[in-house]
Amino acid sequence: MSRSEARHRPLIPWRSKSLKLGLLFFALALAAIACFAANSRAGSTDQMETPLPPPPDAQTELGINLFGLANFNRHQVYLNLITQSEWFSSQGQGWKLMPAAQLDQNGWVRNLQPGQTAPRPLMLPPAPFRRVDIRCEYKGHGEITSGGVARVKESGEGWLTLELSPTGAAEEGAWIELVGTDPADPVRDIDCRDPAFPRDARFHPDFLKFVKDFKVIRFIDWQRTNDNADVSWQTRARQSNSSQLTTAGASIEDMIAVANETGSDPWFLMPYKADEHYIREFARLVREKLNPERTVYVELGNEVWNDMFDAAQQAQREGLMMKLGGGDGKRAQMIRYAQKVRVAMKIWTEVYADTPEHLVRVAASQHAWPDLATIILEDADTVRWVDALATAPYIWFDLNGFGSGDLDRIFAGMPKAIEHTMKFAEENRAIALKHGKRFIAYEGGQHLVTSDLALARAVQRDPRMDDVYRRYLAEWDKRIRSTMTLYASTAPIADYGSWGLMEYAGQPLDQTPKLRAVRRFQAGAR
Secondary structure, three states: OOHHHHHHHHHOOHHHHHHHHHHHHHHHHHHHHHHHHHHHOHHHHHOOOOOOOOOOOOOOOEEEEOOOOOHHHOOOOEOOOOOOOOOEEEOOOOEEEOOHHHEOOOOOEOOOOOOOEEEEEOOOOOOOOOOEEEEEEEEOOEEEEEEEOEEEEEEEOOEEEEEEOOOOOOOOOEEEEEEEEEOOEOOEEEEEEOOOOOOOOOEOHHHHHHHHOOOEEEOOOOOOHHHOOOOOOOOOOOOOOOOOOEOOEOOHHHHHHHHHHHOOEEEEEEOOOOOHHHHHHHHHHHHHHOOOOOOEEEEEOOOOOOOOOHHHHHHHHHHHHOOOHHHOHHHHHHHHHHHHHHHHHHHHHHHOOOOHHHEEEEEEOOOOOOHHHHHHHOOOOHHHHOOEEEEOOEEEOOOOOOOHHHHHHHHHOHHHHHHHHHHHHHHHHHHHHHOOOEEEEOOOEEEOOOOOHHHHHHHHHOOHHHHHHHHHHHHHHHHOOOOEEEEOOEOOOEOOEOOOOEOOOOOOHHHOHHHHHHHHHHOOOO
C-alpha cells in the first residue's frame, strides 16, 4: 500500500475498495484489449498511406480529466472540508456508511441510535503541511467532537474551532464526529473551513488555479459515469446536498461553476441510462448557466466499447436483443452505442441551435481498434450529429515481469510505446477526416499499471517521466495537433494505477515529473 493510500485507509468506505479493484481490473483489461487489437491490426497500420500533416492553423489544447472527489484523492476542491466526504456510522468498532434511513433529503443526520456516533472525514488542506485553525459553524442542537489530526480547541452554541495538524505521515486523517443530535432540531448545514476564506466562497483557490491552466475539463469521475447508475432529473445531485459524493455524482451547477470560474470549457458525459427528459434538462441548465463564451463538449457514457464497464455490457445486450450487427456482439454493441449517441446529440443540437459553434458533440472509440470508429460513424446518419471522434491515446507498456531495478529497460522502451500510440492516433485521425470530423483525445498520458507499488513509485517519480511526457506531447503536437485531455488531475500512486499529474495538492513541482512536463508544454517550450 502506498503512503498516500495508507494515510487515508481508515476513512475509505467499503465501496471505494471495490472501485479500486474495478479500476485495477479495467486497467488490466484495457492493456489486454490494446495488445490484442494492436497485434491484429499491425499489418493494416503498417500499410497506411502517409498521414496528412495537421493544418497550419491547428492547435494543441491541453485538457484535464478531474479525478474523483473522495477525500483520499488528496485534492481539496471545496473550501468546506466536509463536502468531499460522507457520513459514517460507528458504535466503537470500525466505521460503516450511515444508513440512508437516518439521513434527511439533503444528507444530514436526522437521529442517532443509542451508542451510535457519526464520524465525517475532513479533507486535509493542500501542502505545504502546516498547523491551521478551522472554524466549523452549524445549525441545530447537538455535540460534535473530532479525531485524527483534528483537535477541538474551542466550542460554543452552533460553532467550534478545530486545530488541524497534518504532517503527511502514513495513516494520517482527520474527522469530526457527531456524538449527539436533537431529532427535533438536528445538527445540519455544517461548514468547516479556514476562516481566512469567506463563507460564501465555494471552491478552494488553489484548485481553481490548477484547473485554470487547462483549456478543457472532463468531469467523468465527478459524474461517476462508470457506475452506470439509474438516473432521473428529479433525483440529480444538488448543491444543497451535504456531500458531493452522491450516487448521482456532483451537482451539475458545481461543474458549470468550475468552468465559469476558471474560464475552461466543460466536457460532460450523459449517463448511458439517462432518458430524453434528463438529457434535455441537463442541456438546458448548461445553456442557461454556462458562460456563453465557453464551448461545451458532450459525450454519451464512457468507453461504451470497453466490456469491463456495465454500460458497455448493457449496450451489447441491447444490441444483440435488437438483432443489430448480424449477430456479432461487438458490432451490435457499437451500433447500439451509435443509436444512443444520435438521440443524445439531437437533443443537445436543438438546445444549442442558436450557437452551434459553442457545442462539440463527441463520439468515442477504442484507440487501438480503429475499425470500431468506422462502425460508429457509418451507422445510419450518426456522422450528421457528431463533431469529433475521440479516443484515449495512452502510452501503454506491459510492466509484468519488471521490478524496481528495471527502470533503465522500462524507460528505454518508452519511445517505441509512444510511436506505437501515435500511429494509431494517425489512423483514427484519418478516419475522422474522411468523415469531415475532428479527432481529439478524451483521455491520455501514461498507462503504466502494476500491483508492485515499489515499482510504481519508482517509475512515476523517476525524473525520466518528465522526458516521456515531453516527447509524448511534442509528438502529439507535431502529428495530430488537437485537443488532448490528460488523465488525470490528482491521485495517489496505487495498485490500480498512478493516474495523477501530481500525487497530492500542493506537491512541489520538482517532485511531479509529469506535471512539470505539462507546465513546460503549456508555457510554449515544445
